[in-house]
Amino acid sequence: MKKVTGILLPAATSLLLVLSYPKFDQGWLAWGALAPLAYYLLKSQTFKSAALGGLACGFLSYLGILYWIYPTMRAGGVGPLASALGLALLALLMSLEFLAVSAYGYWLKRAGLKAWPYLFAAGWFVLEYGKVLLSSKAVWFPWFMLGYTQWDYKPLIQIASVTGVYGLSAALCFTGSLAGALLARDLRPAARALRFLPAAAVFGLLFVYGRSALNAAKELRPVREVKAVLLQPSVDQYAKWDPSEEGNIEARISGLLAGAKGAELAVWPENALPCWIDDPACAAWLKKAASGSGAGASLVGSVSKGEGKHVSAYLLDSSGAITASYDKRQLVPFGEYVPLRDFLGGFVKPVAELGEFEPGAREQGLMGLSGLHIGAAICYESIFPYLFADDARAGADLFVNITNDGWYLDTAAPYQHFIVNIFRAVENRRSVARAANNGISGVIDPWGRVLAKTGLDERAALAAVVPVYDIKAFFPEHGGRLALGAALAVSAFLLALLLI
Numbered sequence: 001m002k003k004v005t006g007i008l009l010p011a012a013t014s015l016l017l018v019l020s021y022p023k024f025d026q027g028w029l030a031w032g033a034l035a036p037l038a039y040y041l042l043k044s045q046t047f048k049s050a051a052l053g054g055l056a057c058g059f060l061s062y063l064g065i066l067y068w069i070y071p072t073m074r075a076g077g078v079g080p081l082a083s084a085l086g087l088a089l090l091a092l093l094m095s096l097e098f099l100a101v102s103a104y105g106y107w108l109k110r111a112g113l114k115a116w117p118y119l120f121a122a123g124w125f126v127l128e129y130g131k132v133l134l135s136s137k138a139v140w141f142p143w144f145m146l147g148y149t150q151w152d153y154k155p156l157i158q159i160a161s162v163t164g165v166y167g168l169s170a171a172l173c174f175t176g177s178l179a180g181a182l183l184a185r186d187l188r189p190a191a192r193a194l195r196f197l198p199a200a201a202v203f204g205l206l207f208v209y210g211r212s213a214l215n216a217a218k219e220l221r222p223v224r225e226v227k228a229v230l231l232q233p234s235v236d237q238y239a240k241w242d243p244s245e246e247g248n249i250e251a252r253i254s255g256l257l258a259g260a261k262g263a264e265l266a267v268w269p270e271n272a273l274p275c276w277i278d279d280p281a282c283a284a285w286l287k288k289a290a291s292g293s294g295a296g297a298s299l300v301g302s303v304s305k306g307e308g309k310h311v312s313a314y315l316l317d318s319s320g321a322i323t324a325s326y327d328k329r330q331l332v333p334f335g336e337y338v339p340l341r342d343f344l345g346g347f348v349k350p351v352a353e354l355g356e357f358e359p360g361a362r363e364q365g366l367m368g369l370s371g372l373h374i375g376a377a378i379c380y381e382s383i384f385p386y387l388f389a390d391d392a393r394a395g396a397d398l399f400v401n402i403t404n405d406g407w408y409l410d411t412a413a414p415y416q417h418f419i420v421n422i423f424r425a426v427e428n429r430r431s432v433a434r435a436a437n438n439g440i441s442g443v444i445d446p447w448g449r450v451l452a453k454t455g456l457d458e459r460a461a462l463a464a465v466v467p468v469y470d471i472k473a474f475f476p477e478h479g480g481r482l483a484l485g486a487a488l489a490v491s492a493f494l495l496a497l498l499l500i
Contacts (some may be wrong), residue, residue: 038180054102
């Protein structure tokens with residue numbers, strides 16, 4: 001393989017992956033995105049070249065997908081050089097995922113080209129499931145999943161109710177890797193087309209299954225419909241904690257609450273209050289605002305410093321009394337806490353103006369709303385499928401995600417962040433209501449269809465109906481078994497190769 005080709009192939013996969021993601025939204029490209037990387041791995045003569053090619057592919061991919069880190073840091077007052085370095089270091093760290101799967105792909109060549117795409121796709125399934133699992137025990141940022149590229153193709157994403165997003169990612173990986181493997185073999189075009197049929201069959205089965213699920217959904221009726229109002233005050237992130245702005249923020253929220261009269265639930269975004277809920281004056285204002293809104297209940301995001309310092313959500317009844325609360329379980333590293341505190345604490349401070357917070361307990365009770373059970377998720381907790389699956393198994397009837405994406409300005413980040421909620425809805429067959437400070441707010445039904453949505457940086461009180469269905473999904477109950485099966489298959493083949 002020529003040196004120039006070795007440079008271009010991993011870069012081609014990176015380009016296709018970036019174009020598949022929001023804001024470009026060319027998800028169809030993802031079906032062949034891994035073909036150049038697969039071809040590169042199969043043609044690599046050494047382990048070193050395969051690993052470095054995978055590392056380069058991951059680095060370029062994450063530079064493109066996470067480019068918004070740079071303007072976010074710049075808006076927060078960080079200098080250009082430090083911001084660029086921060087983006088580069090994060091992209092380099094995340095590219096270890098691609099290095100690992102590329103090293104695995106190179107090793108798999110011993111299994112032969114016919115079996116390679118199947119085993120490589122199984123490895124990709126394990127990689128994605130593993131990095132999310134790692135995040136529950138250590139510091140990682142599982143923002144990118146190959147399956148997320150298909151968010152707008154409703155028939156194709158229905159498989160997530162069975163396999164989670166991981167199964168769709170594996171299907172995309174299989175299609176691309178099979179194409180790359182066939183190109184790496186000396187075959188006639190007709191023979192290549194014939195041997196590509198398994199990939200076409202996978203796509204066809206996903207489509208047929210998805211259409212069947214969507215058609216069946218037409219016959220179902222929700223057991224209940226919750227009239228909700230989602231508040232999107234669009235407060236400037238960098239004026240949010242300015243004491244001189246407190247009155248203006250309260251007035252803005254009060255104005256939006258005029259649209260909540262008669263709603264069963266008014267949902268405020270993450271950290272909606274310009275103050276700590278523990279402060280008597282703040283608590284008094286909240287009680288007055290919630291009770292005067294005319295909503296049956298309010299779910300409000302706020303920071304608290306009572307029994308520990310938490311990012312929290314509170315459920316208030318029509319009188320403004322707090323009836324339930326939830327503390328954020330998965331904090332943002334370097335944003336809300338400093339990982340490896342004893343080692344890094346003297347050098348690194350959290351980005352959040354309010355300092356470090358403590359995580360909430362992994363198991364917390366669901367919030368009750370007139371006989372319904374609500375699973376709450378705050379901000380980027382929406383990228384952790386296991387949190388939603390835990391709540392679904394505990395009996396959640398619907399999910400509410402509150403967030404503040406004002407950090408990210410008008411970049412791709414708010415769009416990338418919104419679409420992951422589509423997969424959480426499908427995986428658990430539960431509706432998701434999302435309120436974001438500056439957008440995107442919306443309601444997503446159990447089949448991933450967006451029923452209502454605001455625009456970015458729009459100030460709005462979005463009135464919407466959140467449907468509640470009494471249906472079960474396979475993934476929350478059995479998704480872990482699928483991942484274990486894939487891991488066992490990969491381990492067995494690796495062990496067999498070691499013994500050859």
